[in-house]
Structures are given as structure tokens and as C-alpha cells.
Amino acid sequence: EGQLLESGGGLVQPGGSLRLSCAASRFTFSRYAMSWVRQAPGKGLEWVSSISGSGDNTYYADSVKGRFTISRDSSKKTLYLQMNSLRAEDTAVYYCTKDIFGGVFVRWGQGTLVTVSS
Amino acid sequence: DIQLTQSPSSLSASVGDRVTITCRASQGMSNYLAWYQQKPGKVPNLLIYAASTLQSGVPSRFSGSGSGTDFTLTISNLQPEDVATYYCQKYNSAPLFGQGTRLEIK
Numbered sequence: 001e002g003q004l005l006e007s008g009g010g011l012v013q014p015g016g017s018l019r020l021s022c023a024a025s026r027f028t029f030s031r032y033a034m035s036w037v038r039q040a041p042g043k044g045l046e047w048v049s050s051i052s053g054s055g056d057n058t059y060y061a062d063s064v065k066g067r068f069t070i071s072r073d074s075s076k077k078t079l080y081l082q083m084n085s086l087r088a089e090d091t092a093v094y095y096c097t098k099d100i101f102g103g104v105f106v107r108w109g110q111g112t113l114v115t116v117s118s
Numbered sequence: 119d120i121q122l123t124q125s126p127s128s129l130s131a132s133v134g135d136r137v138t139i140t141c142r143a144s145q146g147m148s149n150y151l152a153w154y155q156q157k158p159g160k161v162p163n164l165l166i167y168a169a170s171t172l173q174s175g176v177p178s179r180f181s182g183s184g185s186g187t188d189f190t191l192t193i194s195n196l197q198p199e200d201v202a203t204y205y206c207q208k209y210n211s212a213p214l215f216g217q218g219t220r221l222e223i224k
Binding site for chain 1: 212
């Protein structure tokens with residue numbers, strides 16, 4: 001099923017930016033859609049964004065549309081999430097996922113914590 | 119937009135019990151429904167997709183059913199390691215999770 005390893009989380013001030021990365025291994029990266037799913041502390045799961053295997057199609061939750069950008073680099077087998085204009089409510093653990101069947105999250109990374117606070 | 123409502127929000131059951139968790143959609147969505155298990159402090163894990171297809175490696179005591187607006191996750195013969203929060207999720211467009219059901223052992 002593969003492995004996913006996120007990085008790039010940390011503490012950022014409101015209005016700031018952060019770029020998350022997710023290194024994929026042990027599967028053919030370009031064949032799979034990928035997503036970011038987040039979980040605020042003590043809360044449930046929230047889908048953030050998805051990208052097709054080719055990278056041609058991207059999708060965003062309304063809560064992040066216009067602020068976050070998902071991208072991928074197949075040569076590096078890496079998924080990215082550029083997060084701009086961060087808000088306190090973006091504080092969460094961000095998981096990278098490997099997708100099948102149009103949005104089934106079959107493999108999850110360990111997550112990276114993003115904290116937005118002054 | 120479709121909304122998902124899980125019930126109950128929490129439950130407590132005994133080892134060996136049969137447990138049922140329900141996920142209701144605000145409108146029909148065929149069988150594009152998945153279930154995930156998240157053990158305390160751990161990463162979510164896919165249990166079931168297409169409403170009733172068991173993911174490889176998941177114990178057979180887990181089963182899913184339903185279509186349209188009403189879906190069910192059943193755990194037969196509850197085990198201590200099943201303590202977790204369970205989430206339903208719709209897919210095929212704008213993925214959305216239910217609010218979760220916390221399962222504890224009596």
C-alpha cells in the first residue's frame with residue numbers, strides 16, 4: 001500500500017504561510033490521486049484538498065479555497081500543500097493520504113501538526 | 119450539499135457484544151460510503167468502502183451495509199482492541215466525514 005511521510009508543520013502567526021510536504025514511497029506515485037485531510041485538536045476529520053494522479057485536476061474544501069494550493073512532483077514522489085493567509089481555525093494535524101475510487105483514503109501518513117497562533 | 123449524521127455519538131459495550139453504528143445522509147448517495155477506525159493517538163485506518171467492501175487485512179468481525187441514505191457499520195464479537203472513534207465518509211465528490219462515534223468497552 002505504500003508509505004507516506006509528512007513534514008513542514010510548525011508554529012506560524014495568523015496571516016502567515018507554511019508549505020507542507022508528503023514524501024511517498026513503495027507505490028507508483030503518479031498512478032494515484034492524493035489528498036490532505038486535517039484534524040483539529042480533539043475534533044473530527046475534515047477533508048482539505050485533493051489532486052489527481054496527473055496533477056491536472058485539483059479540488060478544495062470551501063474553508064480553504066483561495067488560500068491553500070495543492071500540488072505534486074512526480075519526479076520527487078512528493079505531494080505539497082501551500083497554505084497562505086493562515087487562521088487560528090487552520091490549527092490541526094494535517095494528514096497526507098493515498099486515494100482510490102475517487103476519494104477513499106486507503107493509506108495515511110503519520111501527520112504533521114500546524115499551529116496558528118500569535 | 120449532502121450532510122452526514124452519525125449515531126450514536128458515543129457508546130459503551132461489553133467484550134463479545136454486537137455493536138451497530140449508523141450513518142445517515144441528508145440525500146441519496148448510492149454506495150459511495152467508507153468507514154474508518156481511529157484508535158486513540160493513532161492515524162485513521164480504512165475499514166470498509168463502497169458501503170460493504172471490507173478493506174484487505176481488516177478483521178471479518180467488521181461489516182458494512184446500506185445504500186441510498188442509511189448506512190451501518192457492525193462490529194460483531196467486540197474486542198478490547200476495537201476501542202476507537204469510528205467515522206463514516208462519503209466520497210466520489212467533495213469528500214465529507216461524519217462527526218464520529220466514540221466506542222468504549224464497559
